Amino acid sequence: MNLEHINAVKQLLSKPQKIVIVPHKNPDGDAIGSTLALWHYLKKMGQEATVVSPNDYPSFLKWMPGHEQILNFEKENAQAKEKITEASIVFTLDFNHLGRIGQMESPLKESAATFVMIDHHQAPSDYAHIMYSDVNMSSTCEMIYNFIEYLGDDDKITPEIAICIYTGIMTDTGSFKYASTTSRTHKVVAALIEKGAENTKAHNLVYDTNTPSRLHLLGCALKNMVILEDYNTAYITLSQDELDTYNYQKGNTEGFVNYGLTLSGIRFAVIFIENKEEGIIKISFRSEGDFSVNEFARKHFMGGGHTNAAGGKSEIALVETVNRFVSILPDYKEQLKP
Numbered sequence: 001m002n003l004e005h006i007n008a009v010k011q012l013l014s015k016p017q018k019i020v021i022v023p024h025k026n027p028d029g030d031a032i033g034s035t036l037a038l039w040h041y042l043k044k045m046g047q048e049a050t051v052v053s054p055n056d057y058p059s060f061l062k063w064m065p066g067h068e069q070i071l072n073f074e075k076e077n078a079q080a081k082e083k084i085t086e087a088s089i090v091f092t093l094d095f096n097h098l099g100r101i102g103q104m105e106s107p108l109k110e111s112a113a114t115f116v117m118i119d120h121h122q123a124p125s126d127y128a129h130i131m132y133s134d135v136n137m138s139s140t141c142e143m144i145y146n147f148i149e150y151l152g153d154d155d156k157i158t159p160e161i162a163i164c165i166y167t168g169i170m171t172d173t174g175s176f177k178y179a180s181t182t183s184r185t186h187k188v189v190a191a192l193i194e195k196g197a198e199n200t201k202a203h204n205l206v207y208d209t210n211t212p213s214r215l216h217l218l219g220c221a222l223k224n225m226v227i228l229e230d231y232n233t234a235y236i237t238l239s240q241d242e243l244d245t246y247n248y249q250k251g252n253t254e255g256f257v258n259y260g261l262t263l264s265g266i267r268f269a270v271i272f273i274e275n276k277e278e279g280i281i282k283i284s285f286r287s288e289g290d291f292s293v294n295e296f297a298r299k300h301f302m303g304g305g306h307t308n309a310a311g312g313k314s315e316i317a318l319v320e321t322v323n324r325f326v327s328i329l330p331d332y333k334e335q336l337k338p
């Protein structure tokens with residue numbers, strides 16, 4: 001974030017504002033952690049602020065301090081729309097184009113507010129007046145820490161802010177193991193623990209709240225895994241019937257795609273999840289090394305993300321989607337070699 005942007009934000013926040021903070025659709029730990037951390041901070045600075053999420057988020061995040069005040073645009077539509085209409089500033093966190101917020105896209109496009117983007121994904125679009133975009137960051141949460149520090153307020157980080165930021169860094173870095181984890185990430189995490197983030201509590205509440213049905217769904221996903229040795233690729237499918245059989249709840253498939261990469265020699269892992277209600281197949285892509293799943297998702301599956309973690313979708317049936325995916329792989333045979 002350059003000095004000009006920092007000063008512009010300082011200027012904006014020197015007056016009382018009506019602020020709306022927005023995560024992407026199907027928010028994950030980083031999206032909820034960053035929006036709540038910023039919400040706590042802005043409230044502490046005396047601002048009026050509300051987090052408006054495009055839709056619901058997983059129950060393993062529903063312990064984070066401040067989560068009760070999040071407005072769900074799908075369920076609390078009138079109230080959410082009113083907040084958006086009234087807003088003088090909109091912060092958009094953990095995404096960088098308005099196509100990532102579903103039905104919230106049109107009210108936000110009509111808004112006359114000043115937009116501030118804080119995000120670590122590739123290829124940002126240009127809707128924001130103030131942009132803090134850095135693809136080298138582990139998480140949007142790490143950027144929120146920097147943002148507060150840039151404003152000279154790191155001494156104002158409370159234990160609530162600290163645990164929200166900690167949780168988002170933890171989930172987006174696979175508990176501090178992905179390549180995006182830097183020495184700076186660890187320094188930020190150390191500072192957060194000093195400021196009162198209960199680190200073990202965050203791990204327990206996010207990762208140790210499995211249900212038998214989720215573990216059975218994982219069993220089903222692992223049984224369905226197909227390994228394509230010629231392409232160092234492993235993919236998993238989950239049909240709507242399978243999800244229904246194991247009483248699927250939002251967030252239950254989080255992390256499943258990563259199992260493919262734990263196989264020795266596998267560089268590309270994919271999961272295809274049927275969503276009959278939305279009429280789409282939601283796809284997650286993961287890679288090891290320099291094979292860019294961001295480019296792959298962008299080019300073939302209406303998606304995007306990061307070099308090693310991206311998402312996308314398909315509007316044809318599950319079996320056809322998988323067939324299409326398999327038919328594309330020969331073009332990447334060289335890139336997928338170890």
Ligand code: 5GP
Pocket residue numbers: 024094100121283284285302303304305306309310311312313
């Ligand atoms: P996941 O597979 O966990 O849903 O997402 C992996 C990464 O890709 C996340 O950083 C997420 O924000 C991004 N991502 C997921 N789905 C999409 C999508 O449909 N479009 C874009 N541009 N990014 C996505």
Ligand code: MN
Pocket residue numbers: 030031094120139140172
């Ligand atoms: Mn993120």
